[in-house]
Amino acid sequence: MTETPAFPSRLLRGYTAFRDQRLPQESARYRILAETGQRPRTMIIGCCDSRAAPETIFDAAPGELFVIRNVANLVPPYDPDGEYHGTSAAIEFGVMGLKVRYILVMGHGRCGGVQAYIASRDAGPNAPEEPSAFIGKWISLVAPAEQLVCESPEDAAGRQRALEFASIRQGIENLRTFPSIRNLEEIGEIELHGAWFDISTGELHILDQATGRFEVAKG
Amino acid sequence: MTETPAFPSRLLRGYTAFRDQRLPQESARYRILAETGQRPRTMIIGCCDSRAAPETIFDAAPGELFVIRNVANLVPPYDPDGEYHGTSAAIEFGVMGLKVRYILVMGHGRCGGVQAYIASRDAGPNAPEEPSAFIGKWISLVAPAEQLVCESPEDAAGRQRALEFASIRQGIENLRTFPSIRNLEEIGEIELHGAWFDISTGELHILDQATGRFEVAKG
Amino acid sequence: MTETPAFPSRLLRGYTAFRDQRLPQESARYRILAETGQRPRTMIIGCCDSRAAPETIFDAAPGELFVIRNVANLVPPYDPDGEYHGTSAAIEFGVMGLKVRYILVMGHGRCGGVQAYIASRDAGPNAPEEPSAFIGKWISLVAPAEQLVCESPEDAAGRQRALEFASIRQGIENLRTFPSIRNLEEIGEIELHGAWFDISTGELHILDQATGRFEVAKG
Amino acid sequence: MTETPAFPSRLLRGYTAFRDQRLPQESARYRILAETGQRPRTMIIGCCDSRAAPETIFDAAPGELFVIRNVANLVPPYDPDGEYHGTSAAIEFGVMGLKVRYILVMGHGRCGGVQAYIASRDAGPNAPEEPSAFIGKWISLVAPAEQLVCESPEDAAGRQRALEFASIRQGIENLRTFPSIRNLEEIGEIELHGAWFDISTGELHILDQATGRFEVAKG
Numbered sequence: 014m015t016e017t018p019a020f021p022s023r024l025l026r027g028y029t030a031f032r033d034q035r036l037p038q039e040s041a042r043y044r045i046l047a048e049t050g051q052r053p054r055t056m057i058i059g060c061c062d063s064r065a066a067p068e069t070i071f072d073a074a075p076g077e078l079f080v081i082r083n084v085a086n087l088v089p090p091y092d093p094d095g096e097y098h099g100t101s102a103a104i105e106f107g108v109m110g111l112k113v114r115y116i117l118v119m120g121h122g123r124c125g126g127v128q129a130y131i132a133s134r135d136a137g138p139n140a141p142e143e144p145s146a147f148i149g150k151w152i153s154l155v156a157p158a159e160q161l162v163c164e165s166p167e168d169a170a171g172r173q174r175a176l177e178f179a180s181i182r183q184g185i186e187n188l189r190t191f192p193s194i195r196n197l198e199e200i201g202e203i204e205l206h207g208a209w210f211d212i213s214t215g216e217l218h219i220l221d222q223a224t225g226r227f228e229v230a231k232g
Numbered sequence: 233m234t235e236t237p238a239f240p241s242r243l244l245r246g247y248t249a250f251r252d253q254r255l256p257q258e259s260a261r262y263r264i265l266a267e268t269g270q271r272p273r274t275m276i277i278g279c280c281d282s283r284a285a286p287e288t289i290f291d292a293a294p295g296e297l298f299v300i301r302n303v304a305n306l307v308p309p310y311d312p313d314g315e316y317h318g319t320s321a322a323i324e325f326g327v328m329g330l331k332v333r334y335i336l337v338m339g340h341g342r343c344g345g346v347q348a349y350i351a352s353r354d355a356g357p358n359a360p361e362e363p364s365a366f367i368g369k370w371i372s373l374v375a376p377a378e379q380l381v382c383e384s385p386e387d388a389a390g391r392q393r394a395l396e397f398a399s400i401r402q403g404i405e406n407l408r409t410f411p412s413i414r415n416l417e418e419i420g421e422i423e424l425h426g427a428w429f430d431i432s433t434g435e436l437h438i439l440d441q442a443t444g445r446f447e448v449a450k451g
Numbered sequence: 452m453t454e455t456p457a458f459p460s461r462l463l464r465g466y467t468a469f470r471d472q473r474l475p476q477e478s479a480r481y482r483i484l485a486e487t488g489q490r491p492r493t494m495i496i497g498c499c500d501s502r503a504a505p506e507t508i509f510d511a512a513p514g515e516l517f518v519i520r521n522v523a524n525l526v527p528p529y530d531p532d533g534e535y536h537g538t539s540a541a542i543e544f545g546v547m548g549l550k551v552r553y554i555l556v557m558g559h560g561r562c563g564g565v566q567a568y569i570a571s572r573d574a575g576p577n578a579p580e581e582p583s584a585f586i587g588k589w590i591s592l593v594a595p596a597e598q599l600v601c602e603s604p605e606d607a608a609g610r611q612r613a614l615e616f617a618s619i620r621q622g623i624e625n626l627r628t629f630p631s632i633r634n635l636e637e638i639g640e641i642e643l644h645g646a647w648f649d650i651s652t653g654e655l656h657i658l659d660q661a662t663g664r665f666e667v668a669k670g
Numbered sequence: 671m672t673e674t675p676a677f678p679s680r681l682l683r684g685y686t687a688f689r690d691q692r693l694p695q696e697s698a699r700y701r702i703l704a705e706t707g708q709r710p711r712t713m714i715i716g717c718c719d720s721r722a723a724p725e726t727i728f729d730a731a732p733g734e735l736f737v738i739r740n741v742a743n744l745v746p747p748y749d750p751d752g753e754y755h756g757t758s759a760a761i762e763f764g765v766m767g768l769k770v771r772y773i774l775v776m777g778h779g780r781c782g783g784v785q786a787y788i789a790s791r792d793a794g795p796n797a798p799e800e801p802s803a804f805i806g807k808w809i810s811l812v813a814p815a816e817q818l819v820c821e822s823p824e825d826a827a828g829r830q831r832a833l834e835f836a837s838i839r840q841g842i843e844n845l846r847t848f849p850s851i852r853n854l855e856e857i858g859e860i861e862l863h864g865a866w867f868d869i870s871t872g873e874l875h876i877l878d879q880a881t882g883r884f885e886v887a888k889g
Contacts, residue, residue, distance in 0.1 A: 017441040018423040021274060021334045025451045027290035028436050035288070036434040045634040046283050047342055047432030052550040052640060053282040055240060061322050063272035063295045064265050066287040069254070071246035075431075076282045076640075082301040083318045084325050093365040099302045099318040102370035103280050106303050109364070110344065112490040112550060115240045123266055125329060145328070146312040151321035196483040202490060202514075204237040212294075213266030215255040217247050222236040232244045354793055455879040456861040459712060459772045463889045465728035466874050473726070474872040484721050485780055485870030491720040493678060499760050501710035501733045502703050504725040507692070509684035513869075514720045520739040521756045522763050531803040537740045537756040540808035541718050544741050547802070548782065553678045561704055563767060583766070584750040589759035642675040650732075651704030653693040655685050660674040670682050 039075055046076040053079040055115040056107040058100070058184065060086040064212040065121040079107045085126025086119055087154045088184035091191045101191075108193055114203060116194070118184035120177045121210040127177050130155040158183035163225055178227055181207040181220060258294055265295040272298040274334040275326035277319070277403065279305040283431040284340040298326045304345025305338055306373045307403035310410045320410075327412055333422060335413070337403035339396045340429040346396050349374040377402035382444060397446055400426040400439060477513055484514040491517040493553040494545040496538070496622065498524040502650040503559040517545045523564025524557055525592045526622035529629045539629075546631055552641060554632070556622035558615045559648040565615050568593040596621035601663055616665055619645040619658060696732055703733040710736040712772040713764035715757070715841065717743040721869040722778040736764045742783025743776055744811045745841035748848045758848075765850055771860060773851070775841035777834045778867040784834050787812040815840035820882060835884055838864040838877060 036043070046052075056079045057067045067073065067080050081103040089100055107113045130152040161179040166172055185205045189195045197203040207220030209227055218227035255262070265271075275298045276286045286292065286299050300322040308319055326332045349371040380398040385391055404424045408414045416422040426439030428446055437446035474481070484490075494517045495505045505511065505518050519541040527538055545551045568590040599617040604610055623643050627633045635641040645658030647665055656665035693700070703709075713736045714724045724730065724737050738760040746757055764770045787809040818836040823829055842862050846852045854860035864877030866884055875884040 018425070020425055020427075020438050020449070021336075021423070023296075024274065024290050024334075024336070025449060027292055027296075028449055029451050030291040031289055032434060032436075035291070040434060041634075042638045043283065043434050044432050045638055045640075049547060049631045049635060050342075050550075051282045051344075055243065061298050061300050061325070063270045063298045064262065066285075066292070066294070066297070066299065068285040068287050069294065070250055071243050072249040072254070073246055073285070075285070075288065076638075077242075078285070079280050079282045080285065080301050081280050082299050082322075084322045087318075089318075091365075098366050098370050099306075099308075102364075102366035103301075103303045105364055105366045106280070106344070109487060110348075110367075112488075115243075117240075117243065123269070125270075125325070129329075145321075145324060146310075147317050147321035147324045148329075151317050193487045196479075197487060200480045200483055200514075202483075204240070206237070206239055208239075213263050215251060215259060215262050217251075219239050230239070230244060230247055232248045351793075355789075456863070458863055458865075458876050458887070459774075459861070461734075462712065462728050462772075462774070463887060465730055465734075466887055467889050468729040469727055470872060470874075473729070478872060481721065481872050482870050488780075489720045489782075493681065499736050499738050499763070501708045501736045502700065504723075504730070504732070504735070504737065506723040506725050507732065508688055509681050510687040510692070511684055511723070513723070513726065515680075516723070517718050517720045518723065518739050519718050520737050520760075522760045525756075527756075529803075536804050536808050537744075537746075540802075540804035541739075541741045543802055543804045544718070544782070548786075548805075553681075555678075555681070561707070563708075563763065567767075583759075583762060584748075585755050585759035585762045586767075589755050642678070644675070644677055646677075651701050653689060653697060653700050655689075657677050668677070668682060668685055670686050 042075050051076050051079070051111065053077055053107075053111060054113055055079070055117060056081070056104070056111075056113040057117045057119050058083075058086050058088055058104070059119045060084065060121055060124060060126065062121060062124065062212075065119070065210050067119060070210055070217065079111055079113060081107075084148070084151060085124055085130075085155060085180065086121075086184065087126075087151070087180070088118060088187040089154060090187045104188070104191065105193075108191070108197070108203070115206060116188060116203065117206045117208060118181050118188070119208050119210065120181045122174060122177065122212050124173075124177055126152050127155060127173060127180060131173060131176065155180055161186075178209060178220075181209060182225065185220075185222075261294050270295050270298070270330065272296055272326075272330060273332060274298065274336060275323070275330075275332040276300070276336045276338050277302075277305050277307055277323070278338045279303065279340055279343060279345065281340060281343065281431075284338070284429050286338060289429055289436065298330055298332060300326075303367070303370060304343055304349070304374060304399065305340075305403065306345075306370070306399070307337060307406040308373060309406045323407070323410065324412075327410070327416070327422070334425060335407060335422060336425045336427060337400050337407070338427050338429065339400045341393060341396065341431050343392075343396055345371050346374060346392055346399060350392060350395065374399055380405075397428060397439075400428060401444065404439075404441075480513050489514050489517070489549065491515055491545075491549060492551060493517065493555060494519070494542070494549075494551040495555045495557050496521075496524050496526055496542070497557045498522065498559055498562060498564065500559060500562065500650075503557070503648050505557060508648055508655065517549060517551060519545075522586070522589060523562055523568070523593060523618065524559075524622065525564075525589070525618070526556060526625040527592060528625045542626070542629065543631075546629070546635070546641070553644060554626060554641065555644045555646060556619050556626070557646050557648065558619045560612060560615065560650050562611075562615055564590050565593060565611060565618060569611060569614065593618055599624075616647060616658075619647060620663065623658075623660075699732050708733050708736070708768065710734055710764075710768060711770060712736065712774060713761070713768075713770040714738070714774045714776050715740075715743050715745055715761070716776045717741065717778055717781060717783065719778060719781065719869075722776070722867050724776060727867055727874070736768055736770060738764075741805070741808060742781055742787070742812060742837065743778075743841065744783075744808070744837070745775060745844040746811060747844045761845070761848065762850075765848070765854070765860070772863060773845060773860065774863045774865060775838050775845070776865050776867065777838045779831060779834065779869050781830075781834055783809050784812060784830060784837060788830060788833065812837055818843075835866060835877075838866060839882065842877075842879075
């Protein structure tokens with residue numbers, strides 16, 4: 014590649030809008046949180062999906078949310094010798110370094126990662142070679158969630174959603190395989206939560222951990 | 233812990249504000265992007281830091297940004313057999329599945345991950361045992377960036393910023409170790425960019441890949 | 452002194468009671484908070500007085516309260532070059548290191564420190580030489596609080612209490628002279644509170660910062 | 671911040687529990703000690719750490735312990751013109767005003783203050799500027815204790831504990847630089863003691879001043 018490309022104009026326009034409109038109202042927050050360090054009370058493990066941005070959905074101010082985003086908002090089980098260090102390192106940073114109080118595993122509808130898992134599962138061994146070097150392995154983390162599916166709808170869309178729900182339940186279970194998290198939850202110093210965002214309607218569904226069901230958020 | 237905790241009230245209030253104010257203006261976007269699928273043109277690899285949310289800084293609408301967030305916005309080098317699958321899987325998903333046109337490696341000032349790398353590097357062998365099971369290994373990905381430091385300021389804050397800059401340059405180099413990305417960039421189908429957000433002033437510094445310098449965004 | 456004294460038997464008995472009765476119920480908290488580090492959400496600046504122990508009065512579990520205790524629960528004004536580093540260092544440690552959310556200045560009735568200040572003030576310049584090398588200087592920190600006295604009771608006991616109240620108000624004002632605290636309070640990340648414990652009745656009086664009055668705690 | 675925040679609910683609940691359960695059993699103690707004044711026989715110089723509350727560990731009743739708490743339970747050397755008046759004033763108040771018989775310097779494991787001292791010592795001149803205005807100076811009081819380290823363990827945790835022990839020895843030495851304390855100890859009117867609390871196991875280690883060793887408390 015010879016000449017270097019200009020910075021994407023859409024991003025530049027977006028930044029200018031931020032700088033001229035929102036920044037003036039929050040410049041104090043930015044300056045102060047730069048000087049004193051961030052102190053978020055909530056960590057969110059969300060999906061990279063462009064339609065499910067936690068700061069947008071929770072109308073968050075700078076400094077409020079420590080956000081990990083990977084494909085399908087997956088939480089690997091605790092495995093210090095394992096292959097999923099990126100997400101586990103971020104979880105550890107939030108729990109030990111930032112001492113967050115709340116951890117939210119946040120899924121969403123029509124998740125491409127969950128869809129890819131279902132496709133490869135259904136295609137089975139005769140499937141055409143997966144051209145992927147990484148995705149296939151990563152989404153295999155969804156598999157254990159199959160055990161936690163509660164609903165059994167007729168249609169494929171419903172079945173995918175049931176697995177999206179189950180994967181959030183599984184993510185919370187996996188968080189509990191981290192000794193520090195399990196221990197801090199045991200003494201009431203950390204709370205684990207689950208939620209699912211319906212990207213087509215904007216509804217937020219909250220996991221009721223007593224019933225295992227997801228209920229539409231009131232309020 | 234026996235009884236299940238209520239959903240954090242701050243998050244619920246934030247969601248209600250989103251649902252009552254922003255959602256009505258963007259419900260069409262959400263509905264249509266749910267039906268047709270997301271088609272973001274930009275992938276951002278950013279940091280989990282609560283003060284550096286890409287959607288906020290780029291004033292992004294739902295569907296515009298595919299966002300990966302890990303500690304210190306690191307891009308692992310291409311390594312199909314390696315240990316950093318989470319981020320690599322998301323990069324692959326964005327490039328192959330979503331066909332993004334722009335990839336932005338976005339760092340920020342006073343990054344706790346870079347700071348932790350510097351501290352462990354300087355502490356050396358006498359350092360107290362790192363109680364971390366994951367962070368230490370993850371931030372070791374910063375090390376190669378030391379070669380790409382351009383500035384040599386007097387003070388520690390300046391030295392950290394110089395390494396934050398270098399780590400962005402390294403991230404872009406690492407993106408080019410992915411065969412698909414290198415090839416697509418070569419034929420002008422993908423552009424790689426770097427930026428650094430000053431969390432104390434809200435200034436965006438853009439990497440000029442011709443000079444290797446970061447310049448404050450005009451516009 | 453020749454032979455070394457045995458450890459005070461009263462303390463030993465007290466520890467044995469703790470070890471045999473309370474520790475078994477809280478051993479998990481101790482072990483977990485040792486492994487993960489403390490994460491108190493409240494910092495209390497209290498008096499050394501033996502009748503006003505914060506953990507007792509707030510029935511606190513291990514790990515809940517970060518507690519500074521000095522004579523008359525005084526908060527020195529911010530003065531990096533000044534002489535009161537002990538308390539200021541502890542305040543800084545709680546705010547910056549532990550990221551506490553609440554700071555409570557807690558006074559109490561019949562405070563010997565406030566009493567000593569009043570005695571030396573009333574004795575005036577003709578007072579017999581204060582034999583104290585430190586106390587006189589330390590309690591001089593009470594003086595500015597005279598401006599914040601609201602009540603004007605007849606009797607000496609009432610006047611001392613009014614000054615104890617005022618000294619708590621002054622302590623909160625002095626906390627606001629710490630740039631980090633003033634800033635974090637401004638953006639709602641830290642709350643400052645005041646309370647006064649009546650050691651003769653066990654009543655807790657809470658400062659209503661809207662009216663400046665102390666009201667008996669309900670609940 | 672405009673509106674005044676409500677008193678933290680956790681503290682209010684804790685006070686209510688104290689008022690309804692413990693206070694009724696000790697109301698006589700509180701009333702009498704209010705009328706006659708406090709007469710604690712023991713002064714404890716402890717750490718602000720939320721996991722090392724003296725009243726809890728010694729199961730103390732109201733009026734028993736006069737408690738000074740600062741970061742790392744440090745005793746400054748006698749220095750009437752010096753900068754550490756807060757702690758020295760409290761020591762003087764306890765010895766001269768309250769006529770305590772026992773002075774206990776009480777340390778604990780995994781002390782953040784001692785850890786901060788070690789970190790800054792090891793980081794050396796290359797260390798990032800200490801953003802602290804007070805902590806750095808305060809913990810420099812730990813330095814002389816390096817001379818009194820007896821153990822030389824392999825691991826960092828053990829080395830920190832050895833320094834925590836030494837700092838307690840140093841604190842007792844510093845108490846003896848106060849003329850009144852040195853004199854009163856000489857004629858057997860005051861006893862100086864040291865102890866170290868293991869926050870992970872709840873074990874109390876008592877300093878044997880004949881051997882200089884810390885032994886687990888029996889009894």
